[in-house]
Amino acid sequence: MANPGKIGVPMMNLVRLKGVPILQQLHLEERLLRTSSHNWCIINDGTNQPTIVMGVSGKPAELLEIESVLCDQIPVMRRFTGGGTVLVDPGTIFVTFICNKDAVAGIQPYPQPIMSWSGALYNKVFQGIGDFHLRENDYVFGDRKFGGNAQSITKNRWIHHTSFLWDYEVRNMDYLKLPARVPEYRLARGHLEFICRMKDYLSRSEFINRTIEAAKTHFSLRSTDLEAIETTANTKFCPSTRLLTMQELEIAAKFASQSNVSLYQ
Amino acid sequence: MALRMWASSTANALRISCASKAHLSPAFSLSRCFSSVLDGLKYASSHEWVKHEGPVVTIGITDHAQDHLGEVVFVELPEPGGSVSQGGSFGAVESVKATSDVNSPISGEIVEVNSKLVESPGLINKSPYEDGWMIKLKPGNPSELESLMGSKEYTKFCEEEDAAH
Numbered sequence: 097m098a099n100p101g102k103i104g105v106p107m108m109n110l111v112r113l114k115g116v117p118i119l120q121q122l123h124l125e126e127r128l129l130r131t132s133s134h135n136w137c138i139i140n141d142g143t144n145q146p147t148i149v150m151g152v153s154g155k156p157a158e159l160l161e162i163e164s165v166l167c168d169q170i171p172v173m174r175r176f177t178g179g180g181t182v183l184v185d186p187g188t189i190f191v192t193f194i195c196n197k198d199a200v201a202g203i204q205p206y207p208q209p210i211m212s213w214s215g216a217l218y219n220k221v222f223q224g225i226g227d228f229h230l231r232e233n234d235y236v237f238g239d240r241k242f243g244g245n246a247q248s249i250t251k252n253r254w255i256h257h258t259s260f261l262w263d264y265e266v267r268n269m270d271y272l273k274l275p276a277r278v279p280e281y282r283l284a285r286g287h288l289e290f291i292c293r294m295k296d297y298l299s300r301s302e303f304i305n306r307t308i309e310a311a312k313t314h315f316s317l318r319s320t321d322l323e324a325i326e327t328t329a330n331t332k333f334c335p336s337t338r339l340l341t342m343q344e345l346e347i348a349a350k351f352a353s354q355s356n357v358s359l360y361q
Numbered sequence: 362m363a364l365r366m367w368a369s370s371t372a373n374a375l376r377i378s379c380a381s382k383a384h385l386s387p388a389f390s391l392s393r394c395f396s397s398v399l400d401g402l403k404y405a406s407s408h409e410w411v412k413h414e415g416p417v418v419t420i421g422i423t424d425h426a427q428d429h430l431g432e433v434v435f436v437e438l439p440e441p442g443g444s445v446s447q448g449g450s451f452g453a454v455e456s457v458k459a460t461s462d463v464n465s466p467i468s469g470e471i472v473e474v475n476s477k478l479v480e481s482p483g484l485i486n487k488s489p490y491e492d493g494w495m496i497k498l499k500p501g502n503p504s505e506l507e508s509l510m511g512s513k514e515y516t517k518f519c520e521e522e523d524a525a526h
Binding site: 151152153176177178179180202203204206207208209210211233245246247248249250251277 | 407429430431434435437448450453455456457458459460461462464522523525526
């Protein structure tokens with residue numbers, strides 16, 4: 097996989113994972129963003145169990161059908177990046193880029209330039225496959241979303257990570273409310289009319305291979321594994337990404353039902 | 362590029378005064394393409410501003426920064442009483458799909474935070490130099506202010522940064 101020795105092209109470490117729990121993945125990403133000086137591409141081919149992941153400012157009462165979440169014991173976490181709420185599971189493929197701000201020539205470390213850069217990279221990935229676009233801040237085939245993005249930008253580095261719906265369980269969408277902030281192109285569609293599956297277009301391995309090839313046009317990739325990273329880890333770093341406690345979710349459920357009562361009074 | 366240089370030199374020449382704060386003057390903006398930069402403030406290369414009034418300084422992010430970030434939907438602020446070092450992060454703003462660190466131009470003790478930003482994070486977009494202020498510090502080392510840019514230098518810095526990308 098490594099592409100050694102391209103002069104003038106920045107190095108990037110490639111980490112390929114499969115079925116790693118999303119909390120572990122996010123902790124790794126946050127730690128690499130904050131404590132590493134290298135560039136990283138992390139690909140996690142599915143996570144081990146259905147989990148709800150909110151953005152940094154996510155409020156469960158507003159975003160989730162909490163009674164169902166509590167009843168079915170779905171873990172809920174708040175991640176360190178911005179953006180919306182996703183339900184991830186073994187059918188989700190994650191691709192993350194963590195870069196020094198000078199690693200990609202010509203892009204300023206702000207949300208829109210980084211998003212445009214990623215859109216151009218994935219244009220290469222999906223060339224000849226479906227009607228792929230970056231639409232507002234989502235990856236779509238036509239007008240249906242299959243990839244959601246989020247970022248965190250520090251003084252000298254940034255992370256852009258994407259969760260791709262290679263497949264999903266229809267029933268899992270019932271845990272998510274319609275968010276207050278939606279892209280314009282959504283046009284009041286419910287979850288199932290708004291999203292689509294990447295599996296209808298290409299296989300998991302083909303997507304991952306194409307993504308790696310597209311990354312190689314920007315970086316000189318060097319494969320490394322999780323064990324190598326974790327043995328040199330900065331153990332003092334404390335990530336902000338965390339699971340919400342049962343108590344927090346129960347308080348949110350109470351708040352949500354009180355809001356519903358006041359709506360109908 | 363020629364229009365940008367002309368606009369910049371015109372902006373510096375005109376220096377229209379801001380009625381509400383006599384000692385702060387906005388550089389003239391011909392259009393919303395050019396972010397406003399106020400005289401009398403100091404600026405960091407990470408696009409935060411500092412206003413020094415007596416024993417306390419006020420800090421926020423610049424018009425250039427808020428314009429590039431987009432609509433701010435959430436602000437993370439520290440608790441008063443904590444300390445921050447020069448260049449260190451004291452909080453973050455969320456805009457679009459991103460969280461972006463906000464860094465302190467100088468070191469000091471945090472004495473006040475703008476609690477209005479909890480309910481109204483958009484103040485950072487509407488009024489980055491006034492109602493959108495973020496924290497107030499008691500400076501730990503006032504000489505650090507000398508390492509920051511003045512308005513002319515910061516204006517040039519932003520133009521060069523935008524031109525390079």
